[in-house]
Amino acid sequence: xxxxxxxxxVALALxxxxxxxxxxSGGLGKPITEADIKQWDIAILPDGTNLPxxxxxxxxxxxxxxxxxxxxxxxxxxxxxxxAYPALVGGAPLTNGIDTVKTIxxxxxxxxxxxxxxxxxxxxxxxxxxxxxxTYALTAYILxxxxxxxxxxxxxxxxxxxxxxxxxxxxxxxxxxRI
Amino acid sequence: xRKVHMAPLTREEIMGNWKRRRGASSLDDVAGNGxxxxxxxxxxxxxxxxxxxxxxxxxxxxxEPLVDAPWGLEVGAITPPVQTPSPFEKNVVRALSNPNAxxxxxxxxxxxxxxxxxxxxxxxxxxxxxxxxxxxxxxxxKLVIHGMVRRPLEFTLESLSxxxxxxxxxxxxxxxxxxxxxxxxxxQAPAGLLHGLVSNAEWTGVPLSTLLDEAGVDPKAKWLVAExxxxxxxxxxxPVKKAYDDALVAIYQxxxxxxxxxxxxxxxxxxxxxxxxxxxxxxRIKAIDQPAYTYFETKNYSQILxxxxxxxxxxxxxxxxFITHPSFGLSLNGPGLYAISGVAYSGTxxxxxxxxxxxxxxxxxxxxxxxxIHEKSFTRFVMPWRWDxxxxxxxxxxxxxxxxxxxxxxxFVAMRGEATNPVTTPLAFPNQHYNSITSWAVDGKGEIKHVxx
Numbered sequence: 216x217x218x219x220x221x222x223x224x225v226a227l228a229l230x231x232x233x234x235x236x237x238x239x240s241g242g243l244g245k246p247i248t249e250a251d252i253k254q255w256d257i258a259i260l261p262d263g264t265n266l267p268x269x270x271x272x273x274x275x276x277x278x279x280x281x282x283x284x285x286x287x288x289x290x291x292x293x294x295x296x297x298x299a300y301p302a303l304v305g306g307a308p309l310t311n312g313i314d315t316v317k318t319i320x321x322x323x324x325x326x327x328x329x330x331x332x333x334x335x336x337x338x339x340x341x342x343x344x345x346x347x348x349x350t351y352a353l354t355a356y357i358l359x360x361x362x363x364x365x366x367x368x369x370x371x372x373x374x375x376x377x378x379x380x381x382x383x384x385x386x387x388x389x390x391x392x393r394i
Numbered sequence: 395x396r397k398v399h400m401a402p403l404t405r406e407e408i409m410g411n412w413k414r415r416r417g418a419s420s421l422d423d424v425a426g427n428g429x430x431x432x433x434x435x436x437x438x439x440x441x442x443x444x445x446x447x448x449x450x451x452x453x454x455x456x457x458e459p460l461v462d463a464p465w466g467l468e469v470g471a472i473t474p475p476v477q478t479p480s481p482f483e484k485n486v487v488r489a490l491s492n493p494n495a496x497x498x499x500x501x502x503x504x505x506x507x508x509x510x511x512x513x514x515x516x517x518x519x520x521x522x523x524x525x526x527x528x529x530x531x532x533x534x535x536k537l538v539i540h541g542m543v544r545r546p547l548e549f550t551l552e553s554l555s556x557x558x559x560x561x562x563x564x565x566x567x568x569x570x571x572x573x574x575x576x577x578x579x580x581x582q583a584p585a586g587l588l589h590g591l592v593s594n595a596e597w598t599g600v601p602l603s604t605l606l607d608e609a610g611v612d613p614k615a616k617w618l619v620a621e622x623x624x625x626x627x628x629x630x631x632x633p634v635k636k637a638y639d640d641a642l643v644a645i646y647q648x649x650x651x652x653x654x655x656x657x658x659x660x661x662x663x664x665x666x667x668x669x670x671x672x673x674x675x676x677x678r679i680k681a682i683d684q685p686a687y688t689y690f691e692t693k694n695y696s697q698i699l700x701x702x703x704x705x706x707x708x709x710x711x712x713x714x715x716f717i718t719h720p721s722f723g724l725s726l727n728g729p730g731l732y733a734i735s736g737v738a739y740s741g742t743x744x745x746x747x748x749x750x751x752x753x754x755x756x757x758x759x760x761x762x763x764x765x766x767i768h769e770k771s772f773t774r775f776v777m778p779w780r781w782d783x784x785x786x787x788x789x790x791x792x793x794x795x796x797x798x799x800x801x802x803x804x805x806f807v808a809m810r811g812e813a814t815n816p817v818t819t820p821l822a823f824p825n826q827h828y829n830s831i832t833s834w835a836v837d838g839k840g841e842i843k844h845v846x847x
Contacts, residue, residue, distance in 0.1 A: 242608035243556050244539070244547030252540050255678050258619045258629055258686045287497065299498035310702035312814030314576065314824035317693050322704070325687045332689040336525065336626035339497045386696070386706045393709050394616065394633045 263376035270371035276356025424759035427752035503590025514593035521655030525625035541680035544610030567592035569668035577817035594772035599644035615681035666741030715792035726840030729783035740794035754787035806830035
């Protein structure tokens with residue numbers, strides 16, 4: 216296991232040296248099963264871990280987008296409604312400057328982030344109101360608008376992690392010692 | 395004597411130095427344009443320094459005969475159950491980015507130019523909420539730790555409160571704090587608008603390592619996804635290494651339960667790491683073997699570098715300081731004696747020293763550091779200054795105990811670049827992680843402007 220570096224951990228161990236430390240005694244956490252955590256366990260990993268069953272296409276996504284997303288993100292994700300609501304299509308090259316607007320196409324490292332954030336946070340005023348199929352369809356639509364997938368490609372738990380995002384290899388890890 | 399010049403002077407050193415100086419007829423200027431040796435702050439030094447002002451004696455207007463004030467002639471207000479600041483302090487408020495509650499992020503910035511000391515009052519701690527502030531019933535709130543652990547566990551505010559809690563000081567700083575200073579032209583705004591997305595508090599909570607040990611984290615787990623129960627379920631990937639360094643699940647802020655905007659009823663506290671990672675309204679920690687590339691670490695909280703490369707997982711808010719008094723919006727009231735004061739902090743350790751300049755960086759003097767110096771926490775510095783009524787440019791530069799130095803603007807810009815497009819408001823975020831020097835230019839009338847120097 217890990218080496219305890221923090222003084223706090225040492226202090227805690229000392230405080231309970233008369234008996235077993237909280238960790239060994241079972242402590243105060245209440246056991247819970249992963250099955251009971253399922254509804255909360257929503258984070259998607261870049262390799263596709265935790266993507267749910269379901270699928271969607273760009274054509275399906277276009278309809279949902281017009282109904283539930285374009286009021287803020289503009290027709291076909293072109294933005295223009297307010298600077299606070301980002302365009303979801305296009306993006307200038309990052310060589311334009313350090314203040315280049317970051318977009319899905321010019322910045323995101325993994326396409327899984329799109330699915331995860333739509334499902335977690337969108338639409339802004341009705342989070343978690345979309346089904347997983349709708350989320351796949353919207354993800355497909357946005358990827359297709361950005362020509363990162365073909366118009367008729369099906370996006371699901373297998374295909375989404377395979378989408379190659381243009382900026383993926385452009386990231387530098389400046390401080391590997393912090394991980 | 396001390397081996398490391400950078401370390402702050404001890405009380406013994408200061409007193410020894412003071413005794414040696416007692417016989418001197420005057421105290422030396424320590425740097426150009428009227429900066430006075432910080433030792434003048436001890437005992438009667440400040441008064442002596444004033445009396446020997448270079449521009450001749452500093453005379454005050456003659457006092458008038460005293461009369462009793464009206465508030466002393468009647469019984470005052472009832473003592474309330476929760477006290478709030480004097481009505482005369484009504485301008486001491488946070489600056490808001492989204493006062494009309496549009497469907498977007500809202501920020502409230504700490505008015506540093508109106509505060510003293512190092513502890514940010516809870517009502518004025520900065521707060522950023524990407525999807526509003528949830529109204530959480532603490533009796534219903536749960537925190538789970540799961541994923542690559544032997545025993546998934548659930549905690550409540552009540553169960554966390556039964557652990558032996560630890561208390562520490564820590565600043566929390568948004569990675570986008572001071573981002574307006576990437577602008578090519580200096581924005582004219584008070585310290586609280588330029589730098590208001592950092593605050594400092596005493597936090598009390600349970601070491602995250604205690605809870606992780608109780609759950610039995612798999613040694614192969616290198617990351618934690620920490621998630622809040624706000625309307626975005628905001629989440630960030632946090633290295634397990636940081637959890638075992640100094641992370642807390644905090645439940646008290648300056649002695650009272652967390653403010654709603656600061657994560658009530660529990661938040662992750664990752665001292666020195668960018669504010670967004672200190673996940674508020676904490677409901678879930680999942681141990682995993684890879685970072686999740688969540689929305690915020692993918693987009694907002696990584697930086698574009700000159701040339702177009704991008705940084706990820708920067709995490710640490712680096713050594714920084716800024717002068718709060720005097721500063722933009724606080725004009726000087728005639729020549730004479732002033733204290734230049736501000737805050738310094740470093741996400742990697744303790745502040746070792748702060749240098750102050752009154753001549754735009756041509757000469758520097760070492761400021762006194764007030765009170766206890768905590769790691770990854772505000773340290774207030776103070777430098778006595780005799781203003782002669784001539785233009786001056788005030789700057790501060792912080793050094794931490796790891797040898798890190800707050801970069802000069804020219805050096806910082808050479809490495810990190812400037813905004814290509816005009817920046818019209820200090821509320822904008824052209825880039826992230828700005829930690830260079832702030833310069834306040836005082837003109838002959840005592841008015842203060844923000845400049846680059």
